[in-house]
Amino acid sequence: xxxxxxxxxxxxxxxxxxxxxxxxxxxxxxxxxxxxxxxxxxxxxxxxxxxxxxxxxxxxxxxxxxxxxxxxxxxxxxxxxxxxxxxxxxxxxxxxxxxxxxxxxxxxxxxxxxxxxxxxxxxxxxxxxxxxxxxxxxxxxxxxxxxxxxxxxxxxxxxxxxxxxxxxxxxxxxxxxxxxxxxxxxxxxxxxxxxxxxxxxxxxxxxxxxxxxxxxxxxxxxxxxxxxxxxxxxxxxxxxxxxxxxxxxxxxxxxxxxxxxxxxxxxxxxxxxxxxxxxxxxxxxxxxxxxxxxxxxxxxxxxxxxxxxxxxxxxxxxxxxxxxxxxxxxxxxxxxxxxxxxxxxxxxxxxxxxxxxxxxxxxxxxxxxxxxx
Amino acid sequence: xxxxxxxxxxxxxxxxxxxxxxxxxxxxxxxxxxxxxxxxxxxxxxxxxxxxxxxxxxxxxxxxxxxxxxxxxxxxxxxxxxxxxxxxxxxxxxxxxxxxxxxxxxxxxxxxxxxxxxxxxxxxxxxxxxxxxxxxxxxxxxxxxxxxxxxxxxxxxxxxxxxxxxxxxxxxxxxxxxxxxxxxxxxxxxxxxxxxxxxxxxxxxxxxxxxxxxxxxxxxxxxxxxxxxxxxxxxxxxxxxxxxxxxxxxxxxxxxxxxxxxxxxxxxxxxxxxxxxxxxxxxxxxxxxxxxxxxxxxxxxxxxxxxxxxxxxxxxxxxxxxxxxxxxxxxxxxxxxxxxxxxxxxxxxxxxxxxxxxxxxxxxxxxxxxxxx
Numbered sequence: 001x002x003x004x005x006x007x008x009x010x011x012x013x014x015x016x017x018x019x020x021x022x023x024x025x026x027x028x029x030x031x032x033x034x035x036x037x038x039x040x041x042x043x044x045x046x047x048x049x050x051x052x053x054x055x056x057x058x059x060x061x062x063x064x065x066x067x068x069x070x071x072x073x074x075x076x077x078x079x080x081x082x083x084x085x086x087x088x089x090x091x092x093x094x095x096x097x098x099x100x101x102x103x104x105x106x107x108x109x110x111x112x113x114x115x116x117x118x119x120x121x122x123x124x125x126x127x128x129x130x131x132x133x134x135x136x137x138x139x140x141x142x143x144x145x146x147x148x149x150x151x152x153x154x155x156x157x158x159x160x161x162x163x164x165x166x167x168x169x170x171x172x173x174x175x176x177x178x179x180x181x182x183x184x185x186x187x188x189x190x191x192x193x194x195x196x197x198x199x200x201x202x203x204x205x206x207x208x209x210x211x212x213x214x215x216x217x218x219x220x221x222x223x224x225x226x227x228x229x230x231x232x233x234x235x236x237x238x239x240x241x242x243x244x245x246x247x248x249x250x251x252x253x254x255x256x257x258x259x260x261x262x263x264x265x266x267x268x269x270x271x272x273x274x275x276x277x278x279x280x281x282x283x284x285x286x287x288x289x290x291x292x293x294x295x296x297x298x299x300x301x302x303x304x305x306x307x308x309x310x311x312x313x314x315x316x317x318x319x320x321x322x323x324x325x326x327x328x329x330x331x332x333x334x335x336x337x338x339x340x341x342x343x344x345x346x347x348x349x350x351x352x353x354x355x356x357x358x359x360x361x362x363x364x365x366x367x368x369x370x371x372x373x
Numbered sequence: 374x375x376x377x378x379x380x381x382x383x384x385x386x387x388x389x390x391x392x393x394x395x396x397x398x399x400x401x402x403x404x405x406x407x408x409x410x411x412x413x414x415x416x417x418x419x420x421x422x423x424x425x426x427x428x429x430x431x432x433x434x435x436x437x438x439x440x441x442x443x444x445x446x447x448x449x450x451x452x453x454x455x456x457x458x459x460x461x462x463x464x465x466x467x468x469x470x471x472x473x474x475x476x477x478x479x480x481x482x483x484x485x486x487x488x489x490x491x492x493x494x495x496x497x498x499x500x501x502x503x504x505x506x507x508x509x510x511x512x513x514x515x516x517x518x519x520x521x522x523x524x525x526x527x528x529x530x531x532x533x534x535x536x537x538x539x540x541x542x543x544x545x546x547x548x549x550x551x552x553x554x555x556x557x558x559x560x561x562x563x564x565x566x567x568x569x570x571x572x573x574x575x576x577x578x579x580x581x582x583x584x585x586x587x588x589x590x591x592x593x594x595x596x597x598x599x600x601x602x603x604x605x606x607x608x609x610x611x612x613x614x615x616x617x618x619x620x621x622x623x624x625x626x627x628x629x630x631x632x633x634x635x636x637x638x639x640x641x642x643x644x645x646x647x648x649x650x651x652x653x654x655x656x657x658x659x660x661x662x663x664x665x666x667x668x669x670x671x672x673x674x675x676x677x678x679x680x681x682x683x684x685x686x687x688x689x690x691x692x693x694x695x696x697x698x699x700x701x702x703x704x705x706x707x708x709x710x711x712x713x714x715x716x717x718x719x720x721x722x723x724x725x726x727x728x729x730x731x732x733x734x735x736x737x738x739x740x741x742x743x744x745x746x
Binding site: 054057060061063064068071072087089090092093094096097098100101103 | 466474
């Protein structure tokens, strides 16, 4: 059994005001080429097919074309689930028809999910759902977090599983310890939204979506494929790829990452203006950080002549506050420090020791569940 | 050959702030019952499946359920086109898959439309398109109006038709002379948007959508089915129905209108408050017009006890301007009178003879194509 694992296509995505649709069309052609060569038994898309719940018509057309080519023209079964960026209801339209041609599209989480079996491998679809949705579906008040919800879902699946068959889970979750980037939407405001990798132990492989780095976690059987393209400059160092999964008759797993070459790469350039203007022209998406401290006359217009697809320009000498990367910040700071940074950026006032003590006491109250009228 | 002709479902429609989804679900169950009894060879839906380009999830779910029941479970071919309320692109997703189970969904107008043949009858789909779209598609600058566009479309179809077969057109247009109501969106601002019925002469039957009255035009072979439900009080006098079309081996046509009983009817009641409060309670959607001239304390709350689904209350004695019906107005007034009425309603000022003369000269200039800087 061989299948391709991909996720986070985010069709219709706009980065710094620029539509990625042509880049997406280009890289999906590459995917089709890989499918032609690899001849997999199935294609798995682990959520976030679209970038938003009401995607633009161009994104709908592109998804329709690509999946029709793969599923109908190339006769490859497709298993796709909705992610936190998709509208489960909108995505699900027609899924009962699609099933007839082995296109298994799991939009909305239901109590009994359809489980396609391909070459003896059972694919268990776990479309993205808020903990409240799972709590309501199973009438289980103990479900409070994403972890609780996934525990109930995978627990029920493992009870019903044929122990002699192979099982693959397809999910869209933030697995504990995963490395984040700036283009993922946080799953749980005020909470971590994460899920322990151990919940997926009943499966021979878990094909995940949500985190955009294909190496977001190091786990033999629980893996992210990463996104189709770099969708923020925090992902500039990633090598985007699709994963080719092989499961042999003994259940032995092999995972190969096949790189996806984009139409245009996404790169960060840091240096002095004069140095940068000496560089070769490139067509890639560029973020320039200038080290110069003095005034430069209309640097963006000049840089555009060199880098026609420059998306963002920053001055390193300016206060970091306005260009701070959320992912970077989160790695280093605790909540109180983050709040202080935010307060200073937003108000321009200093976050004094007195203010800090007050906010610390509020945070403490909230954590202990004290109520405010 | 027997098929059912329906149109203008407007799923997700909101009338006076009230969602019609339960009424729509109810009446679509009736349609399924009729299909069970009549066992037609096909179901034709002539546009405006949804009420807006981005319909609510409940409308998407309802359409999915109903069409799956009819097409897959009851095995009845379905032919549907997009109307002016639908988003052609959004509606079209998956249509290439649907075709495999004889669900023919024509979203976007294309140069070569797929033409399903059912029991020897050719169904020609003419989804709604702006004249500019048809002009661009056929690179024909002479296409300026809806009539021009339809003339090109039907002209090309009639050239390619097998003269020995039977042909049905499915369109979403405003046929000249058709009776309008308040819930149809005008197709062409500043123009009539209409299309001559003679353009459909090559077809044995033309199944139209757009006008909500099943008897909007009197024509043997070119007909509207009318909408699924009454969607405005200007439709209160309609009897909503679906049309059952039979075409025998000699091409002989028979059309039967099968009434659709709604969950709640839509009715207008006019009278004095005290009289109306003597009436029997009803669950229908009600518009009350009070003839009383004096003050009445909170009439809406009192009427709601009698008519829980009252949607609109008017005082006959008040100035007609604020409650004027667009359809009524259009029947009686010319452009200049309409403008004057609009001016007075919007500004509260009188539309003097001087102002009238000025606007008349502007209208004249516009009609003669003179330009304004």
